[in-house]
Amino acid sequence: MNRLKYLSVAAAAVLTLSGAAVPTQVQAAPSDCKPVELWVAPGGDDRAKGSQDRPWKTVEHARDEVRRLTKNMRCDIVVNLKAGDYPVEKTIDFGEQDSGANGHRVIYRSADGPGKARLLGAKQITGWQPYKDGVYKAKVDRRFYTLFEEGVRATTARYPNRKSETEWGPYLFSILGEPEKEAVRQWLYFKPEDVPAAWDADFDKNAQIVVWSGGSWSWFTDTVPIGGADFRKNFFTLNHWARYAFVNSRSGSRYFLQNTLRFLDQPGEYYFDFAAGEVYYRPRSGSIDNVKIMAPTVRTILNIAGSSPEARVQNLTFEGLALQYSDFVEWYRSGWISEGDSGYEHKYPVYDRQIEMPRNRFGTITVTNSRDIDLRKLHISDTGYTAVYLLFANERVRVSDSLLENIGNDGIKVEGGYPGEGDISHGHVFTNNYIHHIGELVPGDSAGVELMSTGRNEVSHTVVRHGARYGVSLESRPEVKPEDNYTYDNVFKYIRLEELGLDSGDMGAFYTYGVSNFEPHQMRNHVSQLVVGDVIPDASMPDSGTRGVHMDAGGCGFTFENIEVGKVTDDKYQSYQCNQVTNANWLQGFDPSKMEYDKIGVTADFPYPIPAPAPTATPTATPSAD
Ligand SMILES: [Ca+2]
Numbered sequence: 001m002n003r004l005k006y007l008s009v010a011a012a013a014v015l016t017l018s019g020a021a022v023p024t025q026v027q028a029a030p031s032d033c034k035p036v037e038l039w040v041a042p043g044g045d046d047r048a049k050g051s052q053d054r055p056w057k058t059v060e061h062a063r064d065e066v067r068r069l070t071k072n073m074r075c076d077i078v079v080n081l082k083a084g085d086y087p088v089e090k091t092i093d094f095g096e097q098d099s100g101a102n103g104h105r106v107i108y109r110s111a112d113g114p115g116k117a118r119l120l121g122a123k124q125i126t127g128w129q130p131y132k133d134g135v136y137k138a139k140v141d142r143r144f145y146t147l148f149e150e151g152v153r154a155t156t157a158r159y160p161n162r163k164s165e166t167e168w169g170p171y172l173f174s175i176l177g178e179p180e181k182e183a184v185r186q187w188l189y190f191k192p193e194d195v196p197a198a199w200d201a202d203f204d205k206n207a208q209i210v211v212w213s214g215g216s217w218s219w220f221t222d223t224v225p226i227g228g229a230d231f232r233k234n235f236f237t238l239n240h241w242a243r244y245a246f247v248n249s250r251s252g253s254r255y256f257l258q259n260t261l262r263f264l265d266q267p268g269e270y271y272f273d274f275a276a277g278e279v280y281y282r283p284r285s286g287s288i289d290n291v292k293i294m295a296p297t298v299r300t301i302l303n304i305a306g307s308s309p310e311a312r313v314q315n316l317t318f319e320g321l322a323l324q325y326s327d328f329v330e331w332y333r334s335g336w337i338s339e340g341d342s343g344y345e346h347k348y349p350v351y352d353r354q355i356e357m358p359r360n361r362f363g364t365i366t367v368t369n370s371r372d373i374d375l376r377k378l379h380i381s382d383t384g385y386t387a388v389y390l391l392f393a394n395e396r397v398r399v400s401d402s403l404l405e406n407i408g409n410d411g412i413k414v415e416g417g418y419p420g421e422g423d424i425s426h427g428h429v430f431t432n433n434y435i436h437h438i439g440e441l442v443p444g445d446s447a448g449v450e451l452m453s454t455g456r457n458e459v460s461h462t463v464v465r466h467g468a469r470y471g472v473s474l475e476s477r478p479e480v481k482p483e484d485n486y487t488y489d490n491v492f493k494y495i496r497l498e499e500l501g502l503d504s505g506d507m508g509a510f511y512t513y514g515v516s517n518f519e520p521h522q523m524r525n526h527v528s529q530l531v532v533g534d535v536i537p538d539a540s541m542p543d544s545g546t547r548g549v550h551m552d553a554g555g556c557g558f559t560f561e562n563i564e565v566g567k568v569t570d571d572k573y574q575s576y577q578c579n580q581v582t583n584a585n586w587l588q589g590f591d592p593s594k595m596e597y598d599k600i601g602v603t604a605d606f607p608y609p610i611p612a613p614a615p616t617a618t619p620t621a622t623p624s625a626d
């Protein structure tokens, strides 16, 4: 985003400050008007009328037809998508011209029930030929960075092989190769016994590294192409700098290597030779016959974006749709390395380190410059990156009654603006959502719900289950003064966080950072009816321990009421003396009868079957005694 555009974001936010208020329910159309009903079906025809008998074929065509109807809207317009698969080869854009008007909404819905109309951001790979040892090979005409067999994510061919399909380890550890290179972020020194010596002769330019940079710090992961390897001094040269250097006083960094043909030795692993345009895969089922191998076509399926904060997309509903498959990126790092690195002037240039880089600000659904967008009863799965990404200026976005599963990075991420430059993202409601298996490709900093620089939101009746790091996090920066901070008046209630912190440390399943940084701390954020299950990391994890609730630097001004935390390797609750806690199970006199267990998590009318937890949880580190 250029500087001029950013200033206009800030200006618009000031104008709406007085009008913006607590989250509101989406208004239904008056009952005395009859919605306009339009139809789309996989077997339809875009030259047809769009009636139930003669449906259109594509969502894009329906959108373009609706555009001509919205000016004179007298009631809602409902676009009914019949059951079936809708391949998405190009991101479907909705802009301000697609908004509902005159107090009415435009609704795109799965007509035959939740999850039945499926937008697929992938295409089948065909033309497989046997290669050797159960591996098959196919020519492809595009690049992608994740792959699926029968709706299950494949693993990029890696070394060492992963422990199981739901774990990220085991890892190798980097070392301090040369004392003066401790701070270097593009050379990773390896133990000679860890890296195949055969690599010296035929280094594969397609190779990548996935690394918890920072030595013992297990906070962020980088995925970086490897430019080369030096077997005399035993280091890799990375094509981009990692977020942190690779060694600290306590440990090297954990890493594994991927995307090299010689690492393809397990069922479910694939290798992509980008230069040759060839993909190699060893099917889990043994044979490539009768299995569907799907490769992503897009990173974003729905892009709901007004062209500026003054021209917002609004009053749009997406209901009951399934969105399956989206792509990851060739290179991922969380944020810029140093403050000011974005190249733009900011009141808090240090926030450059907190915000995703522009190239990584997208979701399977991206929403920006919006108001009153309603995403309900969605089933989002098998994403390459974050599922729902609310970027910059958004008001009153609602995500509800939705199942998010097998997610590349965060489940729902809200990215407000830079601190001190406009309160542009607020009033969102995320309720009755089940979010599980997050951070599959970006375990570092993954969260089920991640709120950055945003306020007046509600997160409720939510389950987050299975992730390397956070369940729910709320963040700004510790440097931010109260008048520049927008992370106030958030409400978190009826939330269950399970199987989190599985591969990271110095964390809490419920986490906050830089929210209230100056005394006196007013109680402006509220957490109640929260159950955190066990938070036990992989045994390889070298960082300090896990917590149920971690109120990190600036994690102040919160009320906690009726909170229960399971086993952890550090404290159940870590905080400065700046929050109010009432009835929590780390305090004397905890009264479990005040817990409303029956209301915690998703409600009885959740529209999808509740996914079954793993049959056996296998704690691999020793829990603390408490
Ligand atoms: Ca392997």
Ligand SMILES: [Ca+2]
Residues within 6 Å of the ligand: 410, 444, 445, 446, 447, 450
């Ligand atoms: Ca994140």
